[in-house]
Amino acid sequence: MARVELDKLTFAYPGADEAVLEDINLTIENGEAHALLGASGAGKTTLLNLLSGLLVPTSGSISFDGRDVSRQPGRERKVAQVFQFPVLYESLSVEDNLAFPLRKSGMTPDQIEVRVGEIADELEISGIRNRRSTQLSLFEKQLVAVGKALVRPDVSLVLLDEPLTAVEPRVKWQLRQTLKKVQADLDVTMVYVTHDQTEALTFADRVTVLTVDGVLQTGTPEEIYATPQHEFVGHFVGSPGMNFLPNHVVDEAHGDKIGFRPEWVQLSGTGVVEGQVVRTRALSSQEGQPYGITTVATDHGEINVRGTLSAEEGATTGLKVDQYVVFADGWRVA
């Protein structure tokens, strides 16, 4: 387990003019489940490869528990990784796969046996211990891959690179729950890379939003959701994302733009702005009333409203904003 610190971390491919990552500062606490959230091309994979030791930073440093590891290979950093698709030793049994990373660690065969048993129990894969890895479903394979990453008792950091990608859709949720459970039980530091904001918010203790311009915000899922530091975070996180209006609409003196979540706004007879209902989408029903998203077209673009679906498509309605955050030049000011 380790506390991971990135200090002014910069990486450019040799010969390239522009850096993929520039001046990244980030701290991942010991035993934390940390999500790296970003669209594709934001440099998530590069950051992951820097953490795993596959790439060496151009400048800046990575330290584990205060020890600079920037130039150490991943094996010496005691990093483990789970990939987008299950990476296993195909000719070996589940048990031998789990034991493989321990063979070089100086543990006795008895100790290895015990540790493999613990991990198999934790992941509830004891029943398939003796199967060949080619005989498993994708879900089971990825569980074994997770087990392989967690098996070293001295593992400092576990990296997960979009680990739900290859798994069948109906068990994605189940795998995410299992990951969350073992992370809490074993108290390991985990970095979870994803482009899916739901995955990031439901899995992580803290989330870092990364774009081509660098780190936009780091915070708990609640902070990221309620107080996005940048317009992009507000827009990217949430389903649907944040609504934006010019600040003069609500007579806001600061900034140039206000942002509000779909549940911070209501349909009402009169309001700060008016528009026409163009779409409604039911998500569930509460006390017999359909509940969901109403999309209203205004002079300033479409606004999504979460709440009871009371307006018909085509109807004219006002919008009342209960709560908002203020942005100036993209960044939040209030």
Added chain:
Amino acid sequence: MSNLRCYSFWVLLGYCAYLVLPLYWLLSMAFSHNADIVGQFEVVPGSPTLENFAEIFSNPVWYEAFGNSLSYVVLNTLISLFVAIPAAYVFSRYRFLGDRQLFFWLLTNRMAPPAVFLLPFFQIYSAMGMFDTPLAVALAHCLFTVPLSVWILEGFFSAVPRELDEMARLDGHSFWHFFTRIFLPINRGAIGVTLFFCFMFSWVELLLARTLSGSEAKPIVVVMTRTVSASGLDWGVLAAAGVLTVLPGILVVWFVRRHLVKGFALGRVS
């Protein structure tokens, strides 16, 4: 890791040197006078000459033999592709009575030693009046080029999603139009690789080609062996002819180089 890569790199380098040396020696002899070859040992030809090549290009026995070889190789390649493409398509798209057995039976023909077929071939083609024609050799070579073509093409065709066929049908294309205008063009890499293998195995074969040709359709490989015995070993001309027989192969492999690795990977085992 880097250690092993490095180690393998030296293996590769050593192997390349091993490949080059005999080829270098062939080239060196092709540009030497026969008297020099037999007379003294030289690592680099002392007085390089083009007379061996001049001999080949001026002697009809040599250049006609080249034409004969090319004609049966081209014939064989055309026949193989023509019959193998529909077969590979149906193997990749349908199940039918005895499909697995048929596929395996085709492959067993690849295992038949040509020497086994020498005599019956000779008799059959003589009886049909085809002995000493390029067509006889081309048909005989189908023994191993057809199973191989079906095998390779089936691998490639199976990798093309069946939804494509369905989509074309729904879009109102006739099967013939779909097959010739859509399916074959997207598989041109596969056809290139198959062409390479047909060419390769037909061009390099000697035993059947020699047995099925008399004086008219004599292929280049046969002229080479006969010249050895007749003219008291003119090493220079022999080496020059050898160099010329290597060239068509290099040309073909250069054209399909992009697809070569994929072609090797896709061959299906079962």
Added chain:
Amino acid sequence: MSSRPYDNRAWLGVLPVVLIVAFSAVIPLMTVVNYSVQDILDFNSRFFVGFEWYRETLNDPRFVDAFLRQIGFSATVLALEIPLGIFVAKGLPKNSRMTPFLLVFLAVPLLIPWNVVGTIWQIFARADIGLLGVAINAMGIDYNYTSEPMHAWLTLVAMDIWHWTSLVALLSFAGLTSIPEPYYQAAELDGANRWQVLRFVELPRLKGVLTIAVLLRLMDSFMIYTEPFVLTGGGPGNTTTFLSQYLATMAVGQFDLGPAAAFSVIYFLFILLFCWLFYTSVVARDE
């Protein structure tokens, strides 16, 4: 695979292949089987002899010798070419501007007519005028493949490696390039050493292409005819006479149709048997 529709009209598509293979394989094979049970003095007087020729062939010490030589040769070249081919493939850069040139270069020996391969090695290994022969003699070894059986044998093996290792290397390279990079990253993080990477990551993933490579080399080395015919002519003595050459001499040289046919059938069955044994052992270990 199982989702392919069942339709017997598909036979129309394979019909041309069946016809052409029937013409170029089935009819000749039936002719061979037919001859193998008859004594043919000339084509007008022949009589049925049953399995006489088979008995005779299997008891013929020259056949047994050629057969054992053949097994020794095939086993030797397979044992050398398969590992060498894998290492050559591992040394090939995966994505370099040199890669296409190296691939084309490796393919060159495969595209040389087989008798030319024999000729190249004949002039390369000659003790008087060949680069290899002269070089070995210069090192103080009295090398002459035309008179020393052992030298002839080694030269044949060296030639076969030169001729065919590229096939194994190209197949292995195709297999290696299909291994996703994360497999290597994971192995490195797990602390696998280079032999473990080969044993647990690469070889399992190369199984398909290596099966093809072994099968092709097994079949083709067992049928080898042209190269030794040109290089050594089967000599010195009969020390490099393999099955195909023995058969060709019998059928075309001496016109012993019956025995040659029986020989052919036994020969073909042995190749089928070896390939089948190898293939089922690979598949059986998979289950």
